[in-house]
Structure formats: structure tokens, C-alpha cells
Amino acid sequence: MARANLLERLHTIQDTYGYIPENEINKLSDQFDLPRSKVYGTIKFYSMFYTEPTGKYMVRVCDSLSCHLNDSEGLVTAVKNYLGIADGETTEDKKFTLEVVECLGHCGEGPVMMVNDQIYTYLNENRAIQILKDCM
Amino acid sequence: MATALIDGQQVDFESGETILEAAEKVQIKIPTLCHAEDLSIYGGCRICVVEIEGERLLKPACATKISEGMKIKTHSPKVREVRRNIFELIVASHDISCRLNCLTCSRNQSCELREIAADIGANQTRFDPIDKGYDDDRSSVSIVREPNKCITCGRCIRKCEEVQGVGIFTMANRGPATVLTTFGDKGMGNVECTNCGQCIHACPTGALHEVYHYDRVWDMLKDEDKFVVVQTAPAVRVALAELFESKPGTIVTGQMVAGLKRLGFDRVFDTNFAADLTIMEEGTELIGRIEDGGPFPMFTSCSPGWIKYIEHFYPEYLENLSSCKSPQQMFGAVAKSYYAQQHGIDKEDMVVVSVMPCTAKKFESGRGEMDQDVDFVLTTRELGRMVKEAGIDLVNLAEEDYDPMMGESTGAGSIFGSSGGVMEAALRTAYELITEEELEELDFEPVRGAEGIKEAEVEIKGMTVKTAVASGLSNVGQLLEKIKNGEEYHFVEMMACPGGCIGGGGQPIPTNQETVEERMKAIYEIDAGKKKRKSHQNKEVQQLYEDYLGAPNSHLAHELLHTNYIKREI
Numbered sequence: 001m002a003r004a005n006l007l008e009r010l011h012t013i014q015d016t017y018g019y020i021p022e023n024e025i026n027k028l029s030d031q032f033d034l035p036r037s038k039v040y041g042t043i044k045f046y047s048m049f050y051t052e053p054t055g056k057y058m059v060r061v062c063d064s065l066s067c068h069l070n071d072s073e074g075l076v077t078a079v080k081n082y083l084g085i086a087d088g089e090t091t092e093d094k095k096f097t098l099e100v101v102e103c104l105g106h107c108g109e110g111p112v113m114m115v116n117d118q119i120y121t122y123l124n125e126n127r128a129i130q131i132l133k134d135c136m
Numbered sequence: 137m138a139t140a141l142i143d144g145q146q147v148d149f150e151s152g153e154t155i156l157e158a159a160e161k162v163q164i165k166i167p168t169l170c171h172a173e174d175l176s177i178y179g180g181c182r183i184c185v186v187e188i189e190g191e192r193l194l195k196p197a198c199a200t201k202i203s204e205g206m207k208i209k210t211h212s213p214k215v216r217e218v219r220r221n222i223f224e225l226i227v228a229s230h231d232i233s234c235r236l237n238c239l240t241c242s243r244n245q246s247c248e249l250r251e252i253a254a255d256i257g258a259n260q261t262r263f264d265p266i267d268k269g270y271d272d273d274r275s276s277v278s279i280v281r282e283p284n285k286c287i288t289c290g291r292c293i294r295k296c297e298e299v300q301g302v303g304i305f306t307m308a309n310r311g312p313a314t315v316l317t318t319f320g321d322k323g324m325g326n327v328e329c330t331n332c333g334q335c336i337h338a339c340p341t342g343a344l345h346e347v348y349h350y351d352r353v354w355d356m357l358k359d360e361d362k363f364v365v366v367q368t369a370p371a372v373r374v375a376l377a378e379l380f381e382s383k384p385g386t387i388v389t390g391q392m393v394a395g396l397k398r399l400g401f402d403r404v405f406d407t408n409f410a411a412d413l414t415i416m417e418e419g420t421e422l423i424g425r426i427e428d429g430g431p432f433p434m435f436t437s438c439s440p441g442w443i444k445y446i447e448h449f450y451p452e453y454l455e456n457l458s459s460c461k462s463p464q465q466m467f468g469a470v471a472k473s474y475y476a477q478q479h480g481i482d483k484e485d486m487v488v489v490s491v492m493p494c495t496a497k498k499f500e501s502g503r504g505e506m507d508q509d510v511d512f513v514l515t516t517r518e519l520g521r522m523v524k525e526a527g528i529d530l531v532n533l534a535e536e537d538y539d540p541m542m543g544e545s546t547g548a549g550s551i552f553g554s555s556g557g558v559m560e561a562a563l564r565t566a567y568e569l570i571t572e573e574e575l576e577e578l579d580f581e582p583v584r585g586a587e588g589i590k591e592a593e594v595e596i597k598g599m600t601v602k603t604a605v606a607s608g609l610s611n612v613g614q615l616l617e618k619i620k621n622g623e624e625y626h627f628v629e630m631m632a633c634p635g636g637c638i639g640g641g642g643q644p645i646p647t648n649q650e651t652v653e654e655r656m657k658a659i660y661e662i663d664a665g666k667k668k669r670k671s672h673q674n675k676e677v678q679q680l681y682e683d684y685l686g687a688p689n690s691h692l693a694h695e696l697l698h699t700n701y702i703k704r705e706i
């Protein structure tokens with residue numbers, strides 16, 4: 001099977017399970033005749049793939065240039081502290097996964113945070129934490 | 137002329153000579169820093185301190201005159217420790233920013249970064265080293281990975297994938313966060329790594345090296361209650377000298393034996409003896425399979441990298457493997473039974489150390505099936521390091537012989553170290569055992585040489601025995617695919633490392649095509665120079681059967697010298 005299809009397959013698996021389970025990596029490595037380390041490396045190269053189950057709420061906070069100028073750094077710190085996890089981690093209760101990301105496309109309205117498909121703009125720390133509280 | 141004892145060696149000296157000068161005459165090197173031959177004696181750095189019996193304080197060898205009857209220890213554990221402390225103080229007193237620890241790095245003799253720095257005339261380092269803060273990967277019993285020394289050059293990735301056909305490493309993440317890792321970040325010991333060590337040879341830095349056993353071997357040598365025996369693999373004697381600035385392919389068998397005796401091993405034995413023994417067992421097994429009609433092909437089983445490879449990737453062929461343990465393990469089993477019994481040594485007090493060209497042997501010795509018959513495995517590089525630490529000028533030592541009972545070997549045992557050697561040794565013996573006629577042409581040229589896959593057909597008593605030989609795991613994989621697709625052989629030799637053990641993961645750096653070819657020539661030179669070139673001619677092996685084992689493949693032989701394998705997951 002062509003390697004280009006690998007990404008497509010990874011997307012499908014990610015959408016089905018919310019992450020890429022180990023046994024799926026083993027299957028892909030068989031089908032694509034690649035060492036499983038290579039499949040793993042591909043997954044790790046792209047930030048949209050996960051090798052661990054993610055939380056119910058995917059929290060993405062932008063830390064690209066424009067948002068950074070609007071103190072997204074403070075926002076990132078506040079969210080991290082509130083959830084008690086670092087970038088890329090999932091809370092123990094499997095509710096939240098945090099991702100610090102590049103540009104979410106609302107650069108004029110920063111700082112910006114996304115929870116699942118919902119965009120929140122012009123945030124400050126208190127509002128962000130209130131949004132997360134409302135998810136509970 | 138007066139005499140004194142330095143490290144147990146008697147030395148004659150003229151009055152006025154220093155301990156340092158006298159030590160050189162008996163091939164003992166004492167490290168020096170502030171001393172230089174054409175300058176007056178200073179005695180300031182004290183890196184050259186030695187122990188003199190009856191004196192409370194250590195004395196600097198460069199500044200102390202030797203006198204009649206002195207008993208001097210130049211490299212006792214105490215001296216070595218004090219020297220290290222002194223050295224640390226010297227280094228600490230300098231403004232050396234040694235964040236990466238070049239001084240203690242596994243590659244301090246062979247670092248390519250340092251080579252390049254010299255080649256390009258680098259004369260400043262303006263940036264502070266970045267502390268990446270990764271943990272070392274110590275999950276493997278054979279290999280350590282130190283990611284903080286990794287420059288993410290990817291050479292190990294390609295070596296493992298392209299030359300070994302395994303593919304353990306990958307890059308993860310992007311940009312400055314890029315890091316070399318294994319599947320699922322599990323570590324080398326928790327994935328399908330074969331422990332072959334070829335990635336070490338690929339790495340330009342100290343990011344990959346073997347799991348060291350030498351410090352524990354020092355402890356054993358110090359322990360007077362232990363009876364410490366050592367065995368040396370066939371490929372070590374043709375490579376060890378490279379660590380002492382000699383040409384690749386220099387043969388130092390006798391010097392190595394002498395060096396091991398000076399290090400304090402109670403007995404110095406030869407893995408080549410066990411290789412001859414392996415041929416008796418494996419040859420008999422092959423003849424048995426020929427009589428029983430299979431299962432074919434029979435695969436050799438002396439390369440633990442190959443064994444782990446087949447256990448992971450081709451478990452459906454496990455019954456094709458010879459049930460023979462490797463020579464290293466046969467040696468251990470025989471030493472701890474036969475030798476121990478004959479000499480009234482308690483098995484528990486015996487320590488078996490191997491010197492191997494191989495990192496996978498460390499894993500093999502710890503396999504549950506092996507019963508702790510081999511306690512420690514040193515690579516060729518580790519032995520070199522111990523010899524240096526003891527101040528022994530190895531290549532200039534007078535040659536000595538292996539100890540009797542497990543020290544004799546034939547030419548057949550010697551060539552085990554090269555790809556094709558096990559095949560050739562087995563054919564020499566199988567031919568004579570089957571036909572009961574003398575084999576006239578001993579050299580099986582088609583299975584010799586550095587090619588990755590070799591094939592040969594041999595006529596034995598009207599039967600055409602089809603054989604194949606592969607070295608380097610991607611060649612091994614190719615040959616297995618051929619077999620899967622219906623190609624038929626009777627006997628197949630597989631070795632994990634390109635060129636066989638002479639190219640093993642524990643050999644001196646650099647190990648490349650050139651050095652492997654030189655070492656190979658030396659191996660066949662040893663064989664050609666032997667009066668006896670067939671394993672069944674080995675008198676000590678015959679004696680072992682007579683006194684202890686009975687016959688090849690006997691019940692006791694099976695118990696001690698044979699093993700079984702397990703299917704491993706990927």
C-alpha cells in the first residue's frame with residue numbers, strides 16, 4: 001500500500017477511537033511493510049494524532065505570535081494550573097486534554113482558545129477558567 | 137644490579153632509576169601529566185602515585201627512586217581510586233566547561249565530533265551546551281542510549297533499518313523538540329531490538345554504547361573467595377590490538393592471554409575450545425536430521441542477535457534452529473560442571489567471564505534458559521579499557537598459552553568468528569563422520585568472504601548437501617524470504633552482524649568494511665597455521681566426552697549443551 005495512504009488511515013483511526021491504539025499501529029506496520037517505529041514516528045510528527053486516549057474536552061490554546069502579544073502566555077499558564085496538566089496531557093478523570101497550538105485563525109481577537117469545536121476569543125484568565133468550569 | 141617487584145613482576149634496575157622508568161621495562165605504563173622525559177623532575181601533579189609496601193603514603197613514581205627489595209603496586213584498586221580523585225581535582229581546577237563530559241564519555245577515544253572539530257580547525261565554542269534533560273534509556277541489558285549526547289544525525293536509524301532490517305529507532309516531534317526514540321517510547325529493551333549493537337558502530341558520538349560489566353568484573357577479580365575464569369571469543373584476538381594503535385587484522389592471541397593473566401583471572405580459557413565442542417554437537421545433530429529427513433533447513437544457533445531476530449520476526453521457523461547453545465554458553469555450562477567438579481571448586485564460587493565481540497551476548501547470558509552459566513560478558517572494547525586501566529602494555533607482552541582442559545582449539549574452532557566459518561567447520565567434521573574418509577580439501581572457498589549471502593553445494597557420500605550462509609540481518613531476512621518462497625537447503629548459517637562476529641557490535645571502533653576484511657584475513661590465517669583443523673581432532677574435547685559427557689548428543693550433553701527458544705511478540 002502506498003505510504004501516502006498512511007496519513008489517511010491514521011486520520012480514520014484517530015476519528016474512530018480518539019487516538020491511535022498500539023494494536024492499530026502494529027496492523028499498519030504489517031500492511032504498509034514499515035517498522036512500527038516508523039509508523040509511531042509519523043504519528044509523533046503530526047500534532048493532531050494521539051497515541052493515548054484523549055479527554056472528553058479537547059482544549060486548544062493558541063500561543064502563536066499575535067496571541068502571544070496579547071498575553072496568551074498568561075492564559076496558557078492559567079489553564080495549565082487550573083487543569084493540573086502540561087501541554088499534550090490529559091486529566092486523570094479523562095475530561096480534558098490540553099494542547100498549546102499554533103494559530104487558530106482569529107489572530108485579531110486574541111487570546112484565543114478552542115474547546116472541542118467551539119471558539120472563544122478576547123479571553124482573559126478568569127473567563128477561560130469559567131468556560132472550563134462550565135464544561136464540568 | 138639490584139632487583140625489586142613491580143606488580144608481581146621482577147625487575148632489574150641500575151641505581152638512580154625512578155619507579156616510573158623501571159616499570160616501563162616490564163611493560164607497565166604509569167600515567168603521567170607533569171612529568172616529561174626531557175625536563176627535570178617536578179612531582180607536582182601526583183597522577184603517577186604508586187603504593188609501596190611498608191610505606192603509609194602513596195609516592196609519585198616519577199619522583200621516587202626505586203631501591204633494592206621494594207614491592208610496588210602501580211595499579212592496585214587503591215591507587216586507581218586515588219588517581220581518579222586526583223584527576224577530578226585537576227580537571228575541576230581548570231576552566232573546562234565539560235557539560236557533555238567528554239572525559240568520561242564512552243567515545244572519548246573515537247568521537248567523531250572531536251575529529252571534525254580538529255579537521256575544520258574549530259577554535260571557539262560560543263554557545264552554551266543545551267541541557268536537554270532527557271533520561272538515559274537503560275531498559276536494555278545490552279545497550280545504553282544517552283539521548284542528551286544525541287545529535288539526531290539519524291545514522292543509527294538507517295543502520296538498523298537498512299543494514300539490519302529491523303527498524304528500532306525513529307525521530308519523533310519536529311524542530312528543536314526533535315528526538316530520537318523507539319516505538320511508543322518504550323526503550324530498546326522493550327521492543328524487538330536484537331541487541332546486535334550495529335547502531336553503536338553507526339553513532340558518531342557517545343549516545344549509544346554497551347551496558348558495561350567491567351566494573352563488576354573488577355570487583356570479582358578483587359574478591360579472593362571467587363575463582364574467576366575467562367573465555368575469549370574467536371573474533372577478539374584479531375581485533376583487540378586495534379585499541380592499542382595496531383593495524384586491523386593484527387593477531388594478538390598470546391599477548392591477550394598474558395594480559396588476562398596479569399589482570400588476575402584464575403584461568404584463561406578459549407571459546408574456540410567450546411566452538412569445537414559446538415561442532416561435535418551440531419554436526420551430530422545435522423547428521424541425525426539427515427538420517428531422519430529433517431526438519432530442514434537446519435539453522436545455526438550461535439549468534440544471539442540472530443536468535444532474537446528469528447524469535448521476533450520468524451517464529452514459525454523456531455524448530456529449524458539447531459538446539460545447540462552458543463559456544464559462549466556451552467563453555468559456561470562445561471566450566472561450571474566438568475571443570476568445577478574435576479578441580480573441587482564449588483560452582484557457587486566460580487565466576488565465568490566472557491570476552492566477546494558482541495553486545496547481544498550480554499542478553500544471551502541472562503536468558504532464563506542459560507542458568508547463569510556465564511556471569512559477565514565484556515566486549516572487546518571493555519577488555520581494552522580494563523587493560524589500559526591496569527597499565528598493561530598489551531601488544532608488547534610475551535605470548536602465553538591458554539590454560540589446559542578448556543584451552544585447546546583447532547582451526548575449525550578459530551573460524552567461528554567469521555561469516556561462513558561455522559558452516560565450514562561443520563562440513564569438515566560432518567564429512568569425515570559420515571564418510572569415515574579423510575577430507576582432502578579443507579578450504580570451502582564458496583562460503584568464505586565478505587558477501588552478505590553465500591551458497592554452496594557439497595557432495596557427501598552420494599548426497600548433495602545444499603548450504604547457505606548469510607550475515608547482516610537484512611541479508612538474513614532476504615534468505616529467510618527465499619526459503620519461505622520454497623528454496624530448499626539442508627544447512628544454513630546465520631549471523632546477525634555483517635561479516636560475522638569479527639564485525640560484532642562490541643568490536644573496536646571503527647568497525648567497517650575495511651577493518652572487517654582485515655580481521656577476516658587474520659581469522660583464516662590462524663586456521664591455516666593450525667596443525668589440527670577439524671573439531672573432532674581436538675584432544676581436550678575428546679577428553680571431555682571420555683571423562684564426562686559420554687558421546688555427542690548424549691543425555692548429559694543435551695542437558696548441558698542444548699537449549700530451546702521462545703516466540704516473542706512484535
Ligand code: SF4
Nearest residue numbers: 236238241247341342
Ligand atoms: S560524544 Fe560528546 S561527550 Fe562524547 S567525546 Fe564526543 S563530544 Fe565529548
Ligand code: SF4
Nearest residue numbers: 296329330332333335
Ligand atoms: S542493537 Fe541492532 S537491532 Fe537493536 S537498535 Fe541497534 S542496530 Fe537495531
Ligand code: SF4
Nearest residue numbers: 286287289290292339
Ligand atoms: S547515530 Fe547516535 S547521534 Fe546519530 S541519531 Fe543515532 S544516537 Fe543520535
Ligand code: FES
Nearest residue numbers: 062067104106107
Ligand atoms: S495567533 Fe492566535 S489565533 Fe492566530
Ligand code: FES
Nearest residue numbers: 287288289290291
Ligand atoms: S552529511 Fe551531508 S547533509 Fe549531512
